Amino acid sequence: MNSKPTKLDRQLKPRSGVMDRRTRTPTEPSPHSVEKLLHELRVHQIELEMQNEELQHARVSLEASHNRYLNLYEFAPVGYLTLTPEGKIIEINLTAAALLGVERNNLVNRHFAGLVVPKDSDRWHRLLKNILEHEGEQKNFELMLKRDDSYIHARLDCLPVITDDQTPVLRITLTDISESKRAEEELRIAAVAFEAQEGIMITNADKVMLRVNRAFTDITGYSAEELVGQMPHMFKSGRHSETFYAEMWECINRTGSWQGEIWDRRKSGDIYPKWVTITAVKDSDGTVTHYVGLHTDISTRKASEEVIKQLAYYDPLTALPNRRLLMDRLQQALAASARSKKYGALLFIDLDNFKSLNDHLGHDMGDVLLQQVAQRLIDCVREGDTVSRQGGDEFIVMLEDLSGSTEEAAAKAKTIGEKIITSLNQAYQLTSHEYRNTPSIGITLFINHQHEINMLLKRADIAMYGAKAAGRNTLRFFDQNMQEAVTARAALEADLRFALTKNQFRLYFQRQARHDGQTIGAEALLRWKHPKRGFVSPLEFIPLAEEIGLIIPIGQWVLETACAQLKRWESHPQTCNLQLAVNVSAHQFHQPDFTEHVFAILNKTAIKAHRLKLEFTESLVFDDIDDTIAKMQVLKKIGVSFSIDDFGTGYSSLTYLTQLPFDQLKIDQSFVRNIGVKSTDTVIVQTIIGMATNLGMDIIAEGVETEEQLAFLELHGCHIYQGNLIGKTMPQEEFERSLGI
CATH class of the missing domain: 3.30.70.270 (Reverse transcriptase/Diguanylate cyclase domain)
Structure with a gap:
């Protein structure tokens, strides 16, 4: 490559035609020419030195400028990221890495979507697509980004651009707005709290009302416009002395707060009680700037307390x-x-x-x-x-x-x-x-x-x-005798509670026979063999069991034991056809699951249902007639039979009696005992027999003790009997021996 000769080059070039005489070369320059040439060389050298110094200064300035740019970029108050159209991070400053809590090296080439919390993930992908479709248009939005085990609220300013090498990228400015979000949330909470049901009054340090909430206006009856700018003493009821208020403010000034009950006056003039809490608000120097009062109308509560007092004592x-x-x-x-x-x-x-x-x-x-x-x-x-x-x-x-x-x-x-x-x-x-x-x-x-x-x-x-x-x-x-009787009853009650678990109950049986002497069944009768007192009369312990709630488990034991006995009797010709009558108490019968319990026992023992007869007293029948009818009909369908016990001693209703599926009426022994002795009872026995016959029911008389009673009953149409004349009450073994087993 040829370049144009400089002035210095031309001066240094030998002049044509001037030769040294000895060598026939051109002649040497004159001293004046050399001096001039040297001067020009020095000037040129100075110029080069100056140009080199300028270049050095320029390079230093450029490096300083580059360092300033790097510092501004790396340590800017906001984060900067550059993303590919697919959302991969290709560049990120230190501020953004610090905001995300991840080393920068671990962020480059990572997809930004991995930094978005799961609930915002789909939204990020939609936003990314939308941004890339609008080249050169800046988009702003908020996302929640992961940071360690927590997250930050972030504002993203996004701008899609084309680089010098025609590569599309996404420039993002990342700002942590978590604090402002928390502040907004606290403001929302404060706003909601301010409009809570509790009345709130805010005053300045001079006790001039600045703001009240809706609950406060509802309590006092004044509007906010009527209250702002006024002093709280406008509510005074006159029930408190100046000393009361002085002590209240002395407490506030000393401790920063006070609470207590105050009687105030509403706009209507009504005087009412309220519970007040006053708190002083202080600045960083400890100077009071405001007072906040919380007011709760307790007039309804005070009225309720009076009602409660009445209920508490009357x-x-x-x-x-x-x-x-x-x-x-x-x-x-x-x-x-x-x-x-x-x-x-x-x-x-x-x-x-x-x-x-x-x-x-x-x-x-x-x-x-x-x-x-x-x-x-x-x-x-x-x-x-x-x-x-x-x-x-x-x-x-x-x-x-x-x-x-x-x-x-x-x-x-x-x-x-x-x-x-x-x-x-x-x-x-x-x-x-x-x-x-x-x-x-x-x-x-x-x-x-x-x-x-x-x-x-x-x-x-x-x-x-x-x-x-x-x-x-x-x-x-x-008197003392009464006390001793009560003490004995308490001891009996304590023993009764353990009688079932200690296997102290026994079933005894009494024959039920026809007039020809044939045994057709028996009644199961409960006996309690006390370890110290011997046999306790059923008249003594059954009412007690009713009273203390033990009659239900005891009754269930009787029913289960009786059915198990029927099952054992199936293997003997003398007892395989016997029907066993079991007394059921009102408490037991009216249990919601009584019929299910009977079904379960029949299934467990696998006996024929018609061999079980349930005996009810009149009081049981009429305690809840609808429940009685419903349960009897359910059990009647599977073959269980029913007898009404002690008939004539209660308040029987013939109307209900015709609706109930009874198979048998049992004449109470108190009437049988008076046959031929008391004319009214004799007539009652005849009436019961006639009624049972007309209703198509069997009739059985209990307590038959004499031949005269038996003859009277047979004469008037009662052909089934129970009593000591027929057979006394016996334990299982003795009863079975009497039948020849």
């Missing part, structure tokens, strides 16, 4: 003092008797057969009766005495200041008790029904603090049960 049905208030008054009465040295008395009153009223006329009628009883009791006592309802049909009357003499105090208590009996014996008008009821009353005296309150109540209760045992509609005083 019976809601009769408005009489309840047990809690009685206990309080009894404590005071004991203290008063200690000072006066005079006896008081407790009368425990229980209505006889109250359950029967509820069952037959309904609980509404029962409530009407209790209200009328309460009023009659109040009318029977002095003004200073206490009449209390304990619950159900139990009432207690507390008499005070009777006498210093035991005999005189007892006489006065007895007089009032008899007055109560007379009053409660009078007919009650229960809407359209006239009803009569009787009470049983137990009485115990008290003076000073000789006995604890609970012991006094227990004594009155024991005496009441003594009145019931004496035939009801009477009164009894507590």
